[in-house]
Amino acid sequence: MTKQPERIFIKGNEAIARGALAAQCKCFFGYPITPQNDIPEFLSKAMIDAGGDFVQAESEVAAANMVLGAGAAGIRAMTSSSSPGISLKQEAISYMAGSEIPAVVVNMTRGGPGLGDIGPAQGDYYQSTRGGGHGDYRLFVLAPGTVQEGYDMTIQAFDIAFRYRTPVMILGDAILGQMKEPIVPWTPENVDPEPGAAWCMNGKTPDREKRLIKSLFLEEGALAGQNKKLMAKYKAWQDLVEYEAFETEDADLIVCAFGSIGRIAKSTVRSLRAAGHKVGLFRPKTLFPFPSAPLLEMAKQGKRFLTIEHNLGQMVDDVRLAIRTVADSDFFPVLPGNLPTPDEFEEPILNCLEGK
Amino acid sequence: MSEMQEKLVFDRPEVVIDRPTHYCPGCHHGVAHRLVGELLEEMELVDRTLLVTSIGCSVFLYNYLNVDAVEAPHGRAPAVATGVKRARPDNFVFAYQGDGDLASIGMAEIMHAANRGERIAVVFVNNTVYGMTGGQMAPTTLIGQKTTTCPAGRCREHEGMPIKMTEILSTLGGVAFAARGSLNSVKNIRKAKKYLRKAFECQTKGLGFGFVELLSACPTNWKMTPVAANERIEKEMIPYFPLGVYKDATEEGGAC
Numbered sequence: 001m002t003k004q005p006e007r008i009f010i011k012g013n014e015a016i017a018r019g020a021l022a023a024q025c026k027c028f029f030g031y032p033i034t035p036q037n038d039i040p041e042f043l044s045k046a047m048i049d050a051g052g053d054f055v056q057a058e059s060e061v062a063a064a065n066m067v068l069g070a071g072a073a074g075i076r077a078m079t080s081s082s083s084p085g086i087s088l089k090q091e092a093i094s095y096m097a098g099s100e101i102p103a104v105v106v107n108m109t110r111g112g113p114g115l116g117d118i119g120p121a122q123g124d125y126y127q128s129t130r131g132g133g134h135g136d137y138r139l140f141v142l143a144p145g146t147v148q149e150g151y152d153m154t155i156q157a158f159d160i161a162f163r164y165r166t167p168v169m170i171l172g173d174a175i176l177g178q179m180k181e182p183i184v185p186w187t188p189e190n191v192d193p194e195p196g197a198a199w200c201m202n203g204k205t206p207d208r209e210k211r212l213i214k215s216l217f218l219e220e221g222a223l224a225g226q227n228k229k230l231m232a233k234y235k236a237w238q239d240l241v242e243y244e245a246f247e248t249e250d251a252d253l254i255v256c257a258f259g260s261i262g263r264i265a266k267s268t269v270r271s272l273r274a275a276g277h278k279v280g281l282f283r284p285k286t287l288f289p290f291p292s293a294p295l296l297e298m299a300k301q302g303k304r305f306l307t308i309e310h311n312l313g314q315m316v317d318d319v320r321l322a323i324r325t326v327a328d329s330d331f332f333p334v335l336p337g338n339l340p341t342p343d344e345f346e347e348p349i350l351n352c353l354e355g356k
Numbered sequence: 357m358s359e360m361q362e363k364l365v366f367d368r369p370e371v372v373i374d375r376p377t378h379y380c381p382g383c384h385h386g387v388a389h390r391l392v393g394e395l396l397e398e399m400e401l402v403d404r405t406l407l408v409t410s411i412g413c414s415v416f417l418y419n420y421l422n423v424d425a426v427e428a429p430h431g432r433a434p435a436v437a438t439g440v441k442r443a444r445p446d447n448f449v450f451a452y453q454g455d456g457d458l459a460s461i462g463m464a465e466i467m468h469a470a471n472r473g474e475r476i477a478v479v480f481v482n483n484t485v486y487g488m489t490g491g492q493m494a495p496t497t498l499i500g501q502k503t504t505t506c507p508a509g510r511c512r513e514h515e516g517m518p519i520k521m522t523e524i525l526s527t528l529g530g531v532a533f534a535a536r537g538s539l540n541s542v543k544n545i546r547k548a549k550k551y552l553r554k555a556f557e558c559q560t561k562g563l564g565f566g567f568v569e570l571l572s573a574c575p576t577n578w579k580m581t582p583v584a585a586n587e588r589i590e591k592e593m594i595p596y597f598p599l600g601v602y603k604d605a606t607e608e609g610g611a612c
């Protein structure tokens with residue numbers, strides 16, 4: 001990793017776009033939707049300047065299928081969208097999972113269901129971590145909580161996508177996308193110049209067999225074999241879980257929150273700590289695979305849990321699954337349409353701490 | 357015994373894999389595959405070719421052509437091919453689609469890939485039905501034609517008119533070549549091959565989008581013998597879907 005000296009002050013969306021460039025993403029395909037438009041707008045020039053290509057597709061369906069094509073050709077490709085657009089991309093995402101095509105899909109979520117609103121929300125947690133499209137598959141899901149993480153995780157996403165031949169999702173939200181922060185950009189040193197060379201479609205030469213990239217498995221037992229292979233891949237991801245544990249060591253209560261809400265909750269935890277309350281924060285950075293084991297460890301130490309999310313209660317299911325043998329988690333919903341302040345979390349956290 | 361030796365005048369192109377196909381007797385998908393295979397060899401494109409297959413009876417084209425291939429979701433082949441070509445501009449990229457695939461679910465993708473002038477070729481097999489799913493009505497089903505979902509015959513008031521894709525696409529700026537051929541007779545097959553060559557050349561010369569529609573038989577879903585199916589193409593399909601070149605920018609130096 002070569003750290004570049006200068007710090008830059010940019011939006012979360014731009015950080016993701018710049019991260020893609022640093023990861024040597026060569027193709028971007030998108031379709032406009034708020035609040036992620038800064039990503040395609042930035043890349044429409046930058047990607048071409050970098051010798052790659054950019055297409056504003058006719059729809060999210062087409063954009064995701066363009067990524068499918070570029071990924072099958074072994075090229076680092078990305079698309080980004082927001083909630084309703086991600087629903088349309090699910091067809092291609094399922095095909096990419098089934099055909100083992102690497103790709104990075106960014107979801108800067110907004111409020112739903114339906115057209116909802118364009119404000120921040122985390123209502124797409126289930127959709128992201130349970131596959132989202134048809135069939136039996138999972139996505140690798142990264143949830144940045146800061147603009148710097150938006151940059152770092154985009155670089156990481158391409159590495160995981162190609163290492164495991166899988167679509168990887170970056171799950172941000174309107175807060176992260178529109179927020180400006182200083183970041184330190186960096187360039188990864190070992191980006192494979194021919195990422196898919198060993199398996200991708202690049203033209204059959206006489207010295208090798210032709211390559212087929214497909215998700216149709218009709219012969220007896222073939223699909224079972226493929227799904228077993230996928231299952232093994234998802235299991236191996238368990239080694240890649242990442243999370244932030246802040247002031248958790250001696251905490252009586254652990255606040256579980258991800259992404260922007262995790263970052264806001266961190267401020268609340270910090271001020272409650274200053275006032276002498278024994279609270280800590282657990283912020284998963286990978287939502288799938290979910291960091292269940294460290295949570296269970298904390299539960300075994302007798303800690304209590306409160307999950308805060310910008311939705312009606314989705315990640316709380318994963319928290320409960322992780323700790324179910326010894327503990328449970330309370331839940332506090334943040335409803336869409338507003339940007340919560342750290343103060344708003346004080347009361348629910350103190351109530352929970354006092355067992356109310 | 358005569359000393360005369362047999363001379364082989366007609367052989368299988370090597371890029372077409374030597375195996376029985378899964379197509380019904382009299383189906384024209386196999387003929388279309390062969391024409392494509394012959395051209396890939398004649399134009400020395402085999403090593404560079406990246407094939408995008410679609411959904412329908414022809415999904416297994418990748419089992420018959422010895423080239424690298426990817427399978428697209430139903431109707432999305434032009435978008436997938438766009439991604440492949442943008443990722444690997446030096447390769448030869450073509451998609452192969454049926455009429456349900458291209459003219460129904462994939463209408464947006466074909467229109468926009470064509471309009472952008474993607475440097476790809478699309479082979480469009482029009483047999484006026486959904487073959488694989490059992491003979492339902494397609495956007496190209498002729499007026500009066502009976503299918504499992506228009507059992508009384510397609511009627512203009514209820515289902516609208518059959519869509520003429522080649523005519524529509526030839527109006528788009530990015531299209532360099534658009535033609536309609538037919539696979540019902542030797543004469544028409546020869547012409548169809550010429551059209552395919554031109555469409556492929558549009559890409560190798562970087563001129564724009566190349567499109568060839570091929571009127572084809574689906575004897576099974578038409579409930580006809582192969583011979584009667586060929587006659588149907590001549591008598592019923594060609595009058596509504598006239599053959600010929602609708603746009604040719606190969607001589608004019610490009611579409612866009």
Ligand SMILES: Cc1ncc(C[n+]2csc(CCOP(=O)(O)OP(=O)(O)O)c2C)c(N)n1
Pocket residue numbers: 411412413414430453454455456457458483485486487488489494
């Ligand atoms: C999203 C989706 N919808 C429907 C289908 C089912 N399906 C499979 S093949 C097919 C019809 C293909 O017809 P056509 O393109 O005319 O090709 P043909 O079989 O006639 O060669 C359909 C609707 C599918 N696979 N995916």
Ligand code: SF4
Pocket residue numbers: 378379380382383384385413483487488573574575576577
């Ligand atoms: S159903 Fe029709 S299109 Fe499909 S293989 Fe049979 S004849 Fe060909």
